[in-house]
Amino acid sequence: MSPALMAVLILQWIVIIGLAAVLLALVRQVGILHQRIAPAGALMISEGVKVGDPAPNMALRTIDGKDISIGGPSAGPLCTLVMFVAPDCPICAKLIPAVTAIARQEASWLRVLFASDGKSADHAKFRLEKGLRDFPYIVSTELGLTFHVAKLPYGVLLDEHGVLVSQGLTNNREHVESLFEAKRLKVATLQEYLALG
């Protein structure tokens, strides 16, 4: 093989490997962007319990086996934020630290519960990994069906009387805080408030 042909072949391999490396880097970057960029808007997409209606009083059990009540007048003096999450939801994983921080800051008036459905073993592992030991974690299909949760992460805010005051797809901290703002402004969503002018 002539030296010129060898040089061309080596150059060709360098280009191929370079292109493959760039492709890998791009795919990784797309994945990272996919995890970081959430769909726009804290959308209220549920057709379950309507805002302003009392949520059904549900006696549930946490993953630890403790009894817990959601909805109805027996919910206690605190408002309740039910965060629907899942182990295979990348945005949920990003959002959980923000929600736990909010829960600690707003502990005087808010209790935060995490909810999901599926196999308890997966959720027990997920709960430990995400440092959610201090928060009630409920694995209940019934709870998700009650609020018609179709996409995650989804937040449902109930007031101290168990009335649904706000809910929506919460892809970041701002979306979660928008639920509290909607309660303060006495609207279902911030979009509704903005539409009022």
Added chain:
Amino acid sequence: MQLDITLADTLRTAIALLFSTGVTHKLWNISEFQQTVGQYMRGLGAPLPGIERPLSLAVVVLEIAIVAACLLPGDGRIAAVLASGTLLLYALAMTINLLRDNDLPDCGCNWGKQPQPVESALVIRNGVLALIAIAAALPVTHRELSIMDIASIIFATIAAVLLYAAANHALVFAGPARRNY
């Protein structure tokens, strides 16, 4: 149909790399892998108590045997048939679980930390890999390897690893994207 020795050696090296990274990941996370094997068995309708540990060790031994068969000098047909058969076996296990609606949160085959749920795309991936692996069983034209041949084997293997990693990353991230939005 005959395979040039450079192509045959590239295939064997790539298969060895594929299984060696897989077996390293399994050994590194052996307890998680045992859980995954248990989930597969439940989906297959054979939830035999205590089977996870011996079965996961058997998988690890099988994969080490494939790596050894690829790297040791000699007939590449054994390595090719073992690799292709193993990949098809995994694809079959995944297909049965999918058909029975048994959601598996992790295939037990991903290199990274992010779990890779079992989906039909993974069955197709394994089918393609099995086809590539069985190609190594074709008769090989033997000749003296030049420096350029050896360089080609190394470069082609690097390119194959990078392309496979890119394709696999796309599969890992495509799954959650389809489910959540």
